[in-house]
Amino acid sequence: MKKGTSPALEVIVATHKMYVMPDDSLYQPLLVGSDFFLDQQKGVTLPKNLILDNTGAHISSKNHNYSELTGLYWLWQNTVKKDTNPDSFYGLVHYRRFLSIKDKKSPLTKTELQNLLNLKYEIILPKKRNYYIENLYSHYAHTLHIGPLDRTRAIIKKKYPDFLPEFDRLKTRRSAHMFNIFIFKKPLFEEYCEFLFGILFALESSLTKEELTRYDGFHARFFGRISELLLDVFLYTKFPDLDKRSDVLELQVLELEPVNWIEKISNFLLAKFFGKKYKKSC
Template identity: 45%
Template sequence: MGEKVKLIIATHRQYGDIILNDLYLPVQVGSDLNRTDLGYQKDNVGDNISAKNNKYSELTALYWAWKNMDAEYIGLVHYRRHFGGKNYHHGKDRLNWIITKSELEPMLDKYDVILPKKRRYYIETLYSHYKHTHYSNQLDVTSDIIKEKYPEYADTYEKVINKTSGYMFNMVIMRKDLLDAYCTWLFDILFELEKRLGTQNLDAFQQRFYGRVSEIIFNAWLEKQFEDGVIDKKRVNELPVVYLGKSNFNKKLVAFLMAKFLGKKYQHSF
């Protein structure tokens, strides 16, 4: 086994606030689709699905890490979203809010899985929110696939999509053996979903739905691990999310309400 822990930063562009130290490894996603060299680790080296990045988003970085990295714990973050550490909300420099290796490593003696704090929708279930902002048939077909390939997960999936909160953003730090089990399950489902739905002739933003479906079904996978005693809830920790760059809460709220009450689908990230 190699290092204790490595966090990959999924990015498609050079970013002024990118973190370069021995905990973080920036991974240029979609390197097969964009030959511009950002100077970061490319996701089209070794066993990879880089060419699917226009549909799978940051999951091409997760796949690359799963297949090509050697560490006891592997994590995925995003160039705009990171896990917060002890200095979260201390001072104005958000880079200082992000968790460091010296803070993270001791946690791994207590926790097998580290996640962002749950996102709560209050007036929406995970399913209804997805239906209003994207296209619900994507979750319906996913449900069909789970029933066919992993019927033992079917009831858990139905329970999860009717909850009003969940772990979002495809952010995770996980023990390697658990990550292996999750990714084996996840990509088996997504590859079958892709066979059935393709891009659905959607625009560039909406056709990236495979990454969004994974946010939902991760919660089903995790809940099933709790039910089966594979993962102890006491060994799961939640950390705050540090947002780098511009994030407009008011625009998010307006888009959320317009999707729910006026049927206006999301057209871009916020």
């Protein structure tokens, strides 16, 4: 729907299954991988407020590799590009992970977001995840398959050389804004999507069919995982003073499902010291 002159505040909630969504007008539930879901769940009745990512300009069929990014692409192409107001804000969260203000146990609301924006924040991010005994690159290499990430570096070196120094800092940085969760003002949102999908589509084009299909369902989602690292590559290149800027706000991540920390830590140690790649999210 084409936006009018009033600025929009819209955050899509990417989900691959039926799930209880926040009852707040800030959020737009979006079914990612809609083609696969509808094929597997024939005859299912969908909630009226659920948008499908296989409408309009879309990459829904890439969901097995791109995860929630098929939803981000849909939002960019079908909503953000049609909005003529540069003061609008758009964002991405997940059905089980939301942003929340300090000490709250519920997702950020539209009223809360509007109050934050009135304070002149333009970039809202999750609090950084810290990897105390690993840098970002080594953590990726220990837990996932490193080949696609190394190929990404070659693409950045060729097509986006200004971003290469920050990409190489993956080997020294020990924290990052993860999960593909953020809320940006419209111009920055569009710039980031141009950067992100420019790289990921180039990466996909550089891979053979065998390279794209060699991994199991968990590891096949490497485009989504690489994008988690590219967010800070983009932001710190544009804003070297990101951590000190007054228009940037970090909020806590609200997990709506229990986190199995024992399993998570165990899997991390097995990956780091015994070469056991992750098999699932936990």
